[in-house]
Amino acid sequence: MRWAVLDTPINELSVAVDDTAVCGVHFGRVESAGPPRDELSRRTVAELDAYFAGELVEFTVPVVARRGSEFERAVWREMTRIPYGETVTYGEVAKAVGDPGAARAVGVACNRNPLPVIVPCHRIVGAGGKLVGFGGGLPRKVHLLELEARVALQRAWS
Known part of the structure; x- marks a missing residue:
């Protein structure tokens, strides 16, 4: 799992991706988070930026919940x-x-x-x-x- 961080109007968000999907979003900076370095991280950050700019109303990045009942x-x-x-x-x-x-x-x-x-x-x-x-x-x-x-x-x- 790789973490990327982005600035948003609601403060920093950290986004976790693996090789196939976004698997986590965290309010604030996760210690290991940095700039997006892989294609999925860049795409996720771009979609979140577009969402906060009012330009995106539906996310297209693949997501997966790895836990939960x-x-x-x-x-x-x-x-x-x-x-x-x-x-x-x-x-x-x-x-x-x-x-x-x-x-x-x-x-x-x-x-x-x-x-x-x-x-x-x-x-x-x-x-x-x-x-x-x-x-x-x-x-x-x-x-x-x-x-x-x-x-x-x-x-x-x-």
Whole structure:
């Protein structure tokens, strides 16, 4: 696994890649992270830069979650189905993965998401649209949601 670091509007992000896929995103700098040195790292950094610039609404880099329970993996797959610029509740995700009473477990799975931003756990909110919980901190979640809302509106009105 190789780590690359990039500066973003939500501070540094470290991205882990192996020979075939992106396997981790970490808020902050991982000690071994440096500039992207291989093609997949460069492509991932370029896509993240484009995302934060409002130019990319869907990531195309291959991703893989190397850990997680069956339930967590189901939640992470469901996250990838949430459209750019939209939100769903923890309860809605729980229902979509077949366990309507598991809203809190969905929150735990969100917190354990190994690929935040690329696998958009920030698009999941509390009941009634309340902003609750985010592994990267609520200010980062707000920034990501505001970015996507602004870009979605710009695209809809242009």
